[in-house]
Amino acid sequence: MKFRIHGPTQLKGNVTISGAKNAILPILFASLLTKEPVEIQNVPNLSDVESAINLLEHLGVKVECNGSVFVDASVISNYHAPYEMVKTIRASFWVLGPLLARFGQGVVSLPGGCEIGSRPVDLHISGLQKLGAIINLEKGYVNATVNGRLRGAYIFIDQPSFGATVNIMNAATLATGTTIIENAAREPEIVDTANFLNTLGAKITGAGTCKITIEGVERLSGGVYRILPDRIETGTYLVAAAVSRGSVVCHGTCPDNLNAVLHKLREAGAHIETGEDWISLDMRGRRPKAVSVRTAPYPGFPTDMQAQFCLLNLVAEGVGIVTETIFENRFMHIPELSRMGAKAQIERNSVICRGVQSLFGVPVMATDLRASASLVLAGCVAEGVTEVDRIYHIDRGYYHIEKKLRGMGANIERIGS
Numbered sequence: 102m103k104f105r106i107h108g109p110t111q112l113k114g115n116v117t118i119s120g121a122k123n124a125i126l127p128i129l130f131a132s133l134l135t136k137e138p139v140e141i142q143n144v145p146n147l148s149d150v151e152s153a154i155n156l157l158e159h160l161g162v163k164v165e166c167n168g169s170v171f172v173d174a175s176v177i178s179n180y181h182a183p184y185e186m187v188k189t190i191r192a193s194f195w196v197l198g199p200l201l202a203r204f205g206q207g208v209v210s211l212p213g214g215c216e217i218g219s220r221p222v223d224l225h226i227s228g229l230q231k232l233g234a235i236i237n238l239e240k241g242y243v244n245a246t247v248n249g250r251l252r253g254a255y256i257f258i259d260q261p262s263f264g265a266t267v268n269i270m271n272a273a274t275l276a277t278g279t280t281i282i283e284n285a286a287r288e289p290e291i292v293d294t295a296n297f298l299n300t301l302g303a304k305i306t307g308a309g310t311c312k313i314t315i316e317g318v319e320r321l322s323g324g325v326y327r328i329l330p331d332r333i334e335t336g337t338y339l340v341a342a343a344v345s346r347g348s349v350v351c352h353g354t355c356p357d358n359l360n361a362v363l364h365k366l367r368e369a370g371a372h373i374e375t376g377e378d379w380i381s382l383d384m385r386g387r388r389p390k391a392v393s394v395r396t397a398p399y400p401g402f403p404t405d406m407q408a409q410f411c412l413l414n415l416v417a418e419g420v421g422i423v424t425e426t427i428f429e430n431r432f433m434h435i436p437e438l439s440r441m442g443a444k445a446q447i448e449r450n451s452v453i454c455r456g457v458q459s460l461f462g463v464p465v466m467a468t469d470l471r472a473s474a475s476l477v478l479a480g481c482v483a484e485g486v487t488e489v490d491r492i493y494h495i496d497r498g499y500y501h502i503e504k505k506l507r508g509m510g511a512n513i514e515r516i517g518s
């Protein structure tokens with residue numbers, strides 16, 4: 102499958118934002134913590150969600166998708182997440198905490214590295230060990246058990262890892278006593294996961310700050326929960342308008358979760374207004390100005406918006422430096438954008454972007470989710486035809502990107518089988 106894009110187009114229009122990928126995935130796995138039925142609303146139709154559901158079904162969970170996603174984890178027949186499934190979706194490592202907490206056992210493949218870096222899971226493992234888990238690494242698998250229930254503990258995470266915070270917080274909901282996670286990640290999706298669990302009767306406070314307190318409960322109930330909007334999808338469509346000198350209104354989003362991104366877009370010359378659940382951006386026909394960004398844990402500038410801002414700088418007026426501090430190999434879009442005429446120079450974990458007036462269309466290869474998004478947006482502003490190959494990466498995290506971009510006037514079609 103490829104996207105074929107004819108450009109350039111000044112993108113203008115309205116986009117409705119879907120539920121957040123990085124919230125639905127931890128929440129789906131957290132549903133394992135209760136034997137009562139759970140209904141999750143506003144679930145984005147993404148291949149990552151499909152992969153997560155496949156893994157839950159492999160464990161014996163009943164899942165029904167019918168507008169909402171209904172999860173019934175009353176009975177589990179399997180505690181084993183095989184490599185074949187974990188490698189397709191790294192987030193599946195989040196089954197470990199819930200399996201241990203509710204069933205006292207879990208065997209999960211080590212996820213290994215991926216396109217953007219080595220992505221270790223040592224902080225997940227040491228956190229679960231502090232909760233009393235006995236963990237052995239055997240032939241690429243994490244084999245974890247606990248005698249009785251997990252036990253609440255004080256856990257200082259060496260760096261504010263999103264993934265480790267989720268795994269430890271979820272596991273601690275069913276532990277005996279109180280767990281404190283210090284130096285916790287603060288992403289809105291952590292807050293969403295905590296809110297979901299609290300809806301089911303968990304006692305989590307402090308999510309969204311660097312100190313999360315979890316008072317363990319014996320069991321969780323069922324419930325209904327609505328996923329928060331995707332802030333990275335929102336940011337991507339805002340950049341789509343910015344790089345094409347166009348305008349967009351993103352509906353059904355949460356402006357408060359995008360402060361760092363909106364700040365940089367304003368610095369780039371965008372006129373931005375926000376309401377309770379919408380954001381509008383208007384370039385008034387002007388070319389963006391280059392901005393320097395440095396990725397950092399939330400509320401800093403998100404690593405998941407880094408590729409899109411590289412593109413912004415590469416078509417902007419001036420020179421911008423983009424520094425990636427979270428993942429060591431997240432510049433795979435740069436060689437592809439250079440083939441489209443961009444002027445970029447990678448120096449260690451920074452890329453110096455010298456804006457050019459226009460890019461030209463060529464065949465390019467998507468390498469990871471956000472890199473793919475930057476290539477698709479580049480295709481929309483480039484002169485001529487761009488073909489973006491390997492778009493399964495983009496389907497992991499963007500629901501119907503071609504339809505949403507067509508709604509903004511893009512000439513983009515999905516081709517091939």
Ligand SMILES: CC(=O)N[C@H]1[C@@H](OP(=O)(O)OP(=O)(O)OC[C@H]2O[C@@H](n3ccc(=O)[nH]c3=O)[C@H](O)[C@@H]2O)O[C@H](CO)[C@@H](O)[C@@H]1O
Binds near residue numbers: 261288403
């Ligand atoms: C800090 C950050 O921006 N995290 C992003 C990252 O979360 P994700 O959970 O993928 O990554 P982490 O937040 O866990 O990683 C942050 C840093 O900690 C390191 N690390 C992590 C776990 C561990 O056990 N050991 C270890 O050394 C990682 O290599 C990385 O350098 O991707 C998610 C999905 O795109 C985003 O929603 C998160 O905002």
Ligand SMILES: C=C(OP(=O)(O)O)C(=O)O
Binds near residue numbers: 122191192405471498
């Ligand atoms: C890197 C991302 O996701 P994942 O952690 O699921 O690979 C992302 O959402 O940009």
